Structure formats: C-alpha cells, structure tokens
Amino acid sequence: MENALKINGVVKKYNDFTLGEINAAIPGGFATALIGANGAGKTTLIDVLCGVTGKNSGEIVYFDKLSDSDSNEVRNSIGYCSSANFFPLDWNLKSIAASMEIGFDGFSRERFSQLCKKFKIGDPNDRKQKKLMKMSDGNRMRTYLAAVLSRDTKLLVLDEPASSLDPLARDMLCDIFREYIADGNGKRSVLFSTHNIADMEYATDYAIFMAGGKIIEQGFVEDLKEKYILVHGEADKSEQAKNLMISYTGNSTNFEGIALADNMVRLSQLDTAVEKPNLQQLSIGILRKAEKDGE
Amino acid sequence: MENNRSSVSYPDAYRIYTGRSFASGVMWLSIGAVALFSGLMLLMAFLMFMDNDNTEETDYLFSVTLASIYCSMLVVMRMIMMFDKVSPGGKYFRTVKGGFDTFAKAQVIFIAEGAVAVMTFCAFLAVLDALGIIEMGNSIGSCITLFITVFLARAIASFSRLINKPMTRTVITIMVFFTVNMIGIMLIETTNGKLGAVQIVSAAAAVVLTVISEKAVLSNYRKKHWDN
Numbered sequence: 001m002e003n004a005l006k007i008n009g010v011v012k013k014y015n016d017f018t019l020g021e022i023n024a025a026i027p028g029g030f031a032t033a034l035i036g037a038n039g040a041g042k043t044t045l046i047d048v049l050c051g052v053t054g055k056n057s058g059e060i061v062y063f064d065k066l067s068d069s070d071s072n073e074v075r076n077s078i079g080y081c082s083s084a085n086f087f088p089l090d091w092n093l094k095s096i097a098a099s100m101e102i103g104f105d106g107f108s109r110e111r112f113s114q115l116c117k118k119f120k121i122g123d124p125n126d127r128k129q130k131k132l133m134k135m136s137d138g139n140r141m142r143t144y145l146a147a148v149l150s151r152d153t154k155l156l157v158l159d160e161p162a163s164s165l166d167p168l169a170r171d172m173l174c175d176i177f178r179e180y181i182a183d184g185n186g187k188r189s190v191l192f193s194t195h196n197i198a199d200m201e202y203a204t205d206y207a208i209f210m211a212g213g214k215i216i217e218q219g220f221v222e223d224l225k226e227k228y229i230l231v232h233g234e235a236d237k238s239e240q241a242k243n244l245m246i247s248y249t250g251n252s253t254n255f256e257g258i259a260l261a262d263n264m265v266r267l268s269q270l271d272t273a274v275e276k277p278n279l280q281q282l283s284i285g286i287l288r289k290a291e292k293d294g295e
Numbered sequence: 296m297e298n299n300r301s302s303v304s305y306p307d308a309y310r311i312y313t314g315r316s317f318a319s320g321v322m323w324l325s326i327g328a329v330a331l332f333s334g335l336m337l338l339m340a341f342l343m344f345m346d347n348d349n350t351e352e353t354d355y356l357f358s359v360t361l362a363s364i365y366c367s368m369l370v371v372m373r374m375i376m377m378f379d380k381v382s383p384g385g386k387y388f389r390t391v392k393g394g395f396d397t398f399a400k401a402q403v404i405f406i407a408e409g410a411v412a413v414m415t416f417c418a419f420l421a422v423l424d425a426l427g428i429i430e431m432g433n434s435i436g437s438c439i440t441l442f443i444t445v446f447l448a449r450a451i452a453s454f455s456r457l458i459n460k461p462m463t464r465t466v467i468t469i470m471v472f473f474t475v476n477m478i479g480i481m482l483i484e485t486t487n488g489k490l491g492a493v494q495i496v497s498a499a500a501a502v503v504l505t506v507i508s509e510k511a512v513l514s515n516y517r518k519k520h521w522d523n
Contacts, residue, residue, distance in 0.1 A: 047380075047386070050390060051389065051390065051394065052380065052386050052389045052390060053380070053522070053523070054522035054523065070394050070395075072302070072392050072393070075390060075391070075392055075394070076392070078390070080386075080390050081387075082386045082387075085382075085383035085384070085385075086383075086384070086386060086387050087383065087384050087387055088314075088383045088384035089383045091314050091384075092314075094314070095313070095314025095315060096314065098310055098314050098315060098316075099310060099311050099312070099313075099314045099391075102303065102307045102310050102311050102392075103311045103390075103391035103392055103397075104391065104392060105392070
C-alpha cells in the first residue's frame with residue numbers, strides 16, 4: 001500500500017509550543033482524521049505537511065517518492081485549505097478562479113463553476129459577485145472547498161473543514177470525501193482535522209490522535225475499535241474497574257469509560273457491560289487519558 | 296539572495312496575489328485615485344468660492360501637497376501589505392506554484408503597479424494644470440519631481456519593513472513619507488517645477504535604494520515570517 005505521506009521525526013519549535021517529534025504514515029487511498037483538543041498541534045502539523053510552515057528537523061516523504069515540500073510537483077498534488085480566511089476577504093468567486101488557475105496546474109474553471117452551483121454559493125461567471133467578507137462562515141468554507149476540489153490533486157489536506165458547516169453540509173462533505181477517494185482508484189487520499197468526530201465518523205478510515213504536540217495513538221478506525229472497548233458498570237464496582245480502564249467517568253449510580261480490549265475478561269468479571277466504542281467515544285477516552293497523563 | 300526560480304511570470308504573480316490582471320489592477324487603482332482627487336478638488340473649489348481671501352500661492356501649494364499625498368497613498372498601500380500567515384490569504388499564497396519566489400515576483404510587480412498608477416495620476420494632474428484647474432508651475436517638471444520624491448520616500452520607508460513591531464513600522468513609514476514629501480514640495484516651490492541635478496541624483500538614489508531595500512526586506516521576510 002502506498003503512503004500518501006510518511007512523516008519521519010518532524011519537529012517544529014515555537015517559543016511556547018513544540019510539535020513533535022512526529023512519526024506517522026498516512027495511508028494512501030483512505031481518509032485520515034487528525035483528532036485532538038485545541039492546541040494539540042493539529043494545525044501546526046498540517047501547515048508543516050503542506051509547506052505553509054517550515055520545520056526545524058525531520059523529513060516528509062510525499063507519495064513515497066517526493067521529499068521537497070517546496071517543489072511544484074508537491075504543491076500541485078496537494079489540495080490544502082484552512083478553515084479561516086483562506087483567501088483575502090475582498091475576493092469573490094471570480095477572483096478566486098482567476099488566481100487559482102495560474103497558481104496551480106490542473107485547476108478547472110468548469111468544475112469550480114459546477115461545485116459553486118452544487119454548494120449554492122453562486123456562479124463565478126456571474127456579473128454580480130458577492131465578496132467573501134459578505135458571506136457567512138459556512139458559505140466561506142463551502143467556497144474554500146469548491147476551490148480546492150476544483151483542482152486535480154492526489155491528496156486533500158483540510159484543516160477543520162466541518163467546523164463551520166451545518167449538519168447537512170457535513171454529511172455532504174463526507175460524501176465528497178468518499179467520491180474523491182473513489183474517483184482516484186486508490187491513488188487519492190484525504191487528511192483532515194476535526195472536532196466534529198461523530199459527524200465525520202462515516203468519512204474516517206484512519207485516525208491519528210494528538211495531544212501536547214505529539215501523536216498519542218493512530219490506526220485504522222476498525223482496528224482501534226478492536227483494540228479498545230467501551231465499558232459500563234454500576235458504581236459499586238467502579239473502584240476496581242477504574243484500575244483496568246484508560247479513561248473513566250462516573251457518578252453515584254454508574255460509570256463509563258474506555259479500556260483496552262485485553263482487559264475485557266477481567267472487566268466482565270466485575271459485572272460490567274462491554275461494547276464496541278464508536279469513534280467519538282474512543283476519541284474522548286484516548287484524549288482524556290492524554291490529558292490526565294499530562295497533568 | 297538566490298535567483299528567483301518561480302516559473303510564474305511577473306504579471307501572473309500579480310494575478311495570483313490579487314485575483315485580477317495587472318492591467319485591470321492598475322486601471323482601477325488609477326481611476327480610484329483620480330476620482331478621489333477630483334472629488335477633493337471640487338470640495339476645494341467650493342471652499343475657495345466661499346473664501347475670497349485665498350491667494351494663488353496657497354492654491355499652488357495646496358495642489359502640490361494634495362497631489363503628493365495621493366501619490367504616496369498609491370505606493371504605500373501595497374508596501375505595507377505583509378501577507379503574514381495569519382492574514383487573510385496568507386496560507387493560500389504559501390501553497391501556490393513557486394511559493395516564496397512567486398511572492399517575491401509579486402512584490403516587484405506591485406512596485407511597477409504603483410509606478411504606473413502614479414504616472415497616470417501625474418498625467419491627470421498635468422491635464423488639470425493645462426486646463427487651468429490647478430496650479431502646478433512647470434507641470435511636467437513638477438510631476439516628474441513628485442514621482443521621484445514619492446519613490447525615494449518609498450525606497451527609504453521600505454527599510455522600516457525590517458522592523459517587527461507594527462506600530463514602530465507605521466510611525467517610521469509616515470515620518471519618512473512626510474519628510475521626503477515636504478522636501479519635494481519645497482523643491483518644486485523653489486524651482487517652480489524646473490528639473491535639475493537634485494532630481495537626477497534623487498532618481499538614481501530611489502532606484503538604488505529600492506533595489507537594496509527590497510532585497511533586504513525579502514530576505515528578512517523569508518527567514519522571519521515566510522518559513523517560520
């Protein structure tokens with residue numbers, strides 16, 4: 001299986017924050033979600049991967065062959081967009097098309113026009129154009145997505161694409177990811193960061209969990225759901241169960257949390273109910289443990 | 296500084312950074328300046344009509360001062376745009392073909408944009424002078440002096456972009472433009488717009504300082520802002 005990205009020992013230092021050392025492989029042909037609390041380093045990692053921010057050390061290999069993020073081949077292959085103010089606010093659909101058709105090889109005005117209509121944000125060929133500053137946050141995000149999807153790329157890297165979208169648009173975004181990957185016959189991949197885990201689960205094949213600038217867990221979602229279990233039980237058994245769990249919440253009557261599947265037998269002996277967690281439950285459990293470990 | 300490796304042409308770099316063609320950008324910038332200036336001249340004419348004490352000398356000084364302010368505005372707008380990562384579009388511009396080298400080309404074409412817009416504006420002033428609407432002395436000479444003054448001020452003020460603090464940067468830019476423009480206006484007034492050695496030396500200094508300041512600013516910007 002080809003890797004969309006292979007990250008080897010990447011470190012980026014700021015005065016008050018250090019990303020890394022990051023080691024990861026983003027599998028090609030899948031959608032990968034970057035999950036973490038605010039300030040975990042998701043945006044910094046995405047910026048480093050897309051050449052928006054330089055790194056202090058380490059290496060990134062793109063599509064198993066390219067390593068220069070500054071090369072036009074990498075720039076043309078990656079469709080990146082951030083969640084806020086990706087384009088100047090006085091631009092409209094027409095200026096975006098004018099800029100992008102020169103800024104990247106493989107930008108299709110026709111596709112951009114089609115996507116703008118599909119996302120109900122107007123038509124870049126219209127005489128009257130609405131500036132981005134006059135659009136709602138949701139429509140601005142739709143515009144960024146239309147722009148980036150109008151390019152012929154091998155990897156979409158989107159920073160918080162779902163944050164300003166309504167539930168229907170989030171659902172559409174999941175479909176778009178699926179279509180994008182399917183159209184590429186296994187050669188296209190998606191990497192996105194998100195806080196809307198429940199809404200984006202359908203579009204997530206692989207998950208990378210981050211905390212404090214480091215990767216704390218990663219793997220295919222289905223494998224992670226085998227590795228971890230969701231545990232429920234009554235409060236009187238909570239103290240014994242707690243020691244076998246990686247994250248725990250409880251009240252005077254019952255408790256719930258995530259545990260490693262290896263502890264399933266011992267937890268079952270405590271009259272607990274065990275089930276397969278969804279990505280949201282898994283994420284909360286893993287991130288809660290990271291937060292606790294960090295204290 | 297290394298040679299520019301971007302395959303994007305200068306006008307295309309302009310298009311990437313502005314979303315419009317160079318010709319359209321210059322046209323709108325010039326039209327905007329001419330329209331604003333005309334509006335202000337109309338206001339001035341109205342005030343003069345109300346105030347009969349006004350002399351021809353104050354008209355002359357007012358016209359030249361106002362013209363120099365407008366020309367300065369035309370070049371300073373692009374100069375102060377820093378395209379930081381957190382600014383709208385900052386991240387987008389870092390991902391386009393050519394990356395920093397395309398940004399460097401855009402910076403050069405922005406100077407050309409300002410030059411063409413100032414020239415167009417100066418031509419408009421010359422026409423107004425010829426029609427007797429404003430008083431510019433030797434109008435062609437005054438316009439050329441104005442052009443040189445503004446670009447000398449730009450070249451000197453451009454060094455302020457090496458300063459990190461935005462407030463300090465802004466204050467220095469304003470001070471430099473004010474001082475150099477004042478000297479230019481006094482020069483126009485004392486020579487009545489006739490060209491001489493001062494203008495030639497100033498023009499040469501403007502060119503040399505522009506090249507030096509742009510290279511220094513771009514090199515510093517790449518190290519401290521673009522890659523950081």
